[in-house]
Amino acid sequence: MEITRKVVSGYSFGKTVLHVVAVQKLRKGISYCPRRFQDTDVQNLLNDIFVQEEEILTSTKAFVAPKYKLLGTKECTMRDRQNKCMTLHQNPEGAQLVAIYLNGVNIQREEKISMSFYTARNLDISEKRPVALGLGGKNLYLACSLEDSEPQLQLENIQIPTHEPRVLTHDRRVPTHERRALKWVEQSINNISGVKDEELPRFLFLKSENVSTSSFESAAYPGWYISTSQAENSLVGVKPQVDQKYIREFLVLP
Incomplete structure (x- = not known):
């Protein structure tokens, strides 16, 4: 299962309607505003209406059995x-x-x-x-x-290289019995199963x-x-x- 997060714009037909409403409110607000209306006022008003939405898209990757x-x-x-x-x-x-x-x-x-x-x-x-x-x-x-x-x-x-960590089996600091046990990790996968x-x-x-x-x-x-x-x-x-x-x-x- 793979979950993808995608941020999409909040601008849509429904938000366009809200935009019209916002303009009407803006017009009404201008007559009562004691100071000059600034660009930041418009931005704050639009930010209150238009909110970015987070849409979660879920896609499923089906398990494929080996041939x-x-x-x-x-x-x-x-x-x-x-x-x-x-x-x-x-x-x-x-x-x-x-x-x-x-x-x-x-x-x-x-x-x-x-x-x-x-x-x-x-x-x-x-x-x-x-x-x-x-x-x-x-x-x-x-x-x-x-x-x-x-x-x-x-x-x-x-010969298929393994992803196992390599062990230096000739290293004399490693006890003999451990060198024998770890020797296999130096080998490649050398049979058909790989x-x-x-x-x-x-x-x-x-x-x-x-x-x-x-x-x-x-x-x-x-x-x-x-x-x-x-x-x-x-x-x-x-x-x-x-x-x-x-x-x-x-x-x-x-």
Whole structure:
């Protein structure tokens, strides 16, 4: 609720009538006035009649519910239909997600996926569930953005500065146990829960299930799905549903 105070002039049609009355009184007063009528006399008379009024305007701002609500997060692994694993590759262009076959000790290279589940009141999703997909233990999330007039999948680093007061945890004057307890305030919010509603759609994918596999459609670009190539050691990207050369069915494993 917002209350606004506004001072408005007292001059109105009703006050104009009073003005006429005041003039009549003024005329009568002149004949009986023992001294010359001064400008201040007129001002005092008008001040007695015209009084500034304070008008209180009340405007109500309705509460707007958020478009998206985070329900919870679980950790899993994702492999495409051919059992290729998701791995993280760092290169000069940045972090990239690559699908390759892993076995034996190499399986340790497989990335855990942090899958965050949402409700959305502005999406026509029927049986689909909005999810955000991040790399477990990292602040990297899959995001779909438009580049060269075509949606592209990328790993985006989420870092949202907190407004908490910073604590110098290396300060030796602070006891060790307190430095540990206060260390968290130096961190940024590095997960999807800190992303604002208007920025969230590019991170959301509509998860639909078909027997043993799942597909992930971009919420920002309907008809475009997270996909892998038939070939090994290829980037994970987004492709249109009509492009059958790519794999868009994934196994979601605990």
